[in-house]
Amino acid sequence: MKQSLQLKLGQQLTMTPQLQQAIRLLQLSTLDLKQEIHEFLESNPLLELDDDEATSADTTSIEAKTDRETNKDSTTNDHESGEEARLESEWTESIPEELSIDSNWDDTYQSSAAVSDSNSFDNDMDFESRNAPAESIQDHLIWQLNLTHMSDRDLEIAYAIVDCVQPDGYLSTTLEDILESLSVDLEELELDEIHAVQHRLQRFDPIGVCSTDLRDCLLVQLEAFQDHPLYKSTQNLISHYLPLLGSRDFVQLSRKTKLKDEALKEVIHLIQQLNPRPGSVIDEDDTDYVIPDVSVKKRNGTWQVELNNDALPPIKINETYSAMASTASTAEDVTYIKNSLQEAKWFMKSLQSRNETLLKVASCIVSRQIDFFELGEEAMKPMVLHDVAEEVGMHESTISRVTTQKYMHTPKGIFELKFFFSSHVNTASGGECSSTAIRAMIKKLVADEPAKKPLSDNKLATILADQGIQVARRTVAKYREAMNIPPSNERKRLI
Template sequence: MKQSLQLKLGQSLTLTPQLQQAIKLLQLSTLDLQQAIEETLESNPLLEREEEAALEQAADDDGNAPGENAVDFSEPESNTAPDSSDDLPVDTRWEDLIPSSAPTSSGPSGDDYNFDDRDSNPDSLQTQLQWQLNLTRFSDTDHAIALALIDSVDSDGRLTQTPDEIRIALDDPDIELDEVVAVLHRLQHFEPTGVFAQDLRECLLIQLRQMPLDTPYRETAGALVSRYLDQLASGSDIRSLARRLRCDEDTVSGAVALIRSLDPTPGASLNSEDTEYIVPDVFVRKVNGHWRVELNPDIAPKLCINNQYTKLMEKGHSDGDRSFVKDNLQEARWFMKSLQSRNETLLKVGSKIVEHQRQFLEVGEEAMRPLVLSEIASQIGMHESTVSRATTRKYMHTPRGVFELKYFFSSHVANVGGGETSSTAIKALIRKLVQGEDQRKPLSDSKLCTLLEQQGVTVARRTVAKYREQLNIAPSNERKRLI
């Protein structure tokens, strides 16, 4: 083939830097957006907060004359400390006269003391166990065994290795299995009660043994856990368990209630992660009978252009200075315009969601309507991908709680009368039916299908099973309770 050069005209869609920046800001969450704004404020000198600009303007209007809040740097009348002990009062301390070089905000009374820094790193389960170990008298060998046992405890407080495996891991021929078991029994008295158990049965027995001897139904509960824990999990009848233990049904019922009050994962309470607070992007409230959608004004600071730098373009400075100011000015304007575009898109999407899901705000989850992204996109004149970015990791504060915008979009199921019901509404109906069922005879998936059909919702049994699993609801045979 012969190579040649040809000119060809055509049209293609390209993403300008401004459009790329707008898309990037739109898909950021609230925390990521605040971080991006801070980084832009640090890199672009022409961009500043409005409150900072107002303070600078007020300072310019007042001039350089010192006011009430101005600092006076003139020499004081007397700046000498007493150099004779005769001039000191009787109860005066040396620290009161000579300033200390130590920071003054080391205690709670300091202005810069941050309580979040003090509580930001909670102690883990291993830290708590090692602290209790340091308060317990052990020999050097037993202390090494105890450290190995603590290292083998998982986040729930359960042992991940057997005592024999721990003995082998210590690689000390002088340590015997009985010694490891003896140290283990002492560690099982540590807090929280129930740690260092090898399985659920031992965890429950440890908690029962450490209860006072006069605890009601303590002995019967220990017998149930030791012999019939599997039968308790499968939902055996109270009458059959009472017959096996040769006691009355009331005693067995009290023992079952005592077992349910125990903690199967005692270490989980100490391994809780830091609480992450959600900052809503949109507020929805009812005013005079109408639902109003508003943006959260605190998610992003109000920005403006620094006038002092823009004046440099008008003055006779070098070409490099004017070029620097011009580039940063254009970048600042693009950034502010992208933020404005993001806010407008969020407001449009949030308003349309409230318009479609007004019944959810009035009634609850059972009134949730089916909604897809393309339906909102066609109504606001945007692409479906734009709506997807605007609803990902964005939250709406409603009188019924804080929800992600994605929560209001769900698939639909056809009804008997030809209508449609959202999957969220069906899940709410299933949860309501399960909560009102007879615990002696839980509702099966087939029975749930029948009850939903009576309410006008036709779904298959496997669909009910899928929704039930998504709601973390156990099957009917596992939901049976001992009454």
């Protein structure tokens, strides 16, 4: 092939850095955006926090006092002024005219700074306690183990058992495997010794931890109810008929345990007070906080959408630094200040564009789902990204970015904007019904179903069909599982 040079003209779209920044900020959640703003404040000296805007609300509330409050404050101020004068007089009299050369000021008078330092220390301690890493189940057990008197041999066995504890509180291996692993270091070790140490660990907090199976865990916790009149019956049921209880075969349970319905119901109620996953009490997961981006309130019969301005720190251009662009001594300083000023302006413009887009999309969602705010989930209308994109004049990808990890505070709770989008199911009358509304109907039907004869998925589909909603049984099962509702055989309960 012969190599040659050719000129070709064409047009293509390229994303500028400013547009890339605007798109990136648009898809960030409130917590991530707050972190992004703080990082930008640290890197760009032309941008600073707007303290005046942060305190404007307090100033407004102070100016809005009534005459009665003003008079009351005047009286209080006069009283406080007299009190301060009296304290100042006492403080002045308590200080000697001359202090010895080797004396310290704090020896004579304890300043408010010391009190402030003490409060600061308490605040630091509180900060450390609130931001300390979460405690694992092993840490919790080892802390109790260090407070328990044991021989060195038993301690080594206990540490080996604790190392095998899973987050749910159960052992991840058998006691025989633990015996095999410890036989190398401990001479003449027997399985009974491991059982004895396990027996002590199972009484640690939370009770039932270090158990090998569910039956063993429940029996250990049941020991706290030895004074219960049905303790023996409950112990017998857990020891021999736990699978029947899991399958909710109450007829067989009543026949084998020789308990009548009322007694069996009380036994089951006692078992339900036990924790099948004792390790869940020690939660290792960090709490995820949700900050709503917009709020919806009804004022004068109209639903209004507002941005949550308190979620993000207010920022502004530093006028002192921006004025240096004309007074800088070197060309490098002028270039740096101008570039930083341009970046700060683009950043603020991107934030403003994000807020405007978010408010526009949220207002569109509220206007289309007005029945949800008035009547509840059963009145939810089907809506997809294309519907909102067409109404606000944006691309579907933009709507997807806006509604991801963005939350709306409503009188019915806090919902992600994605919650209001759902597919549709055709009705018998030729209309459409939202899948969210169908889930709400299924949840309501399950809540009102007979206790001894729960509704099956096929029966739920039939009831929905009678209401004009054509939905298959497998679709009902999918919606039911999405709401963590167990199947009908597991929902059976005694009256």
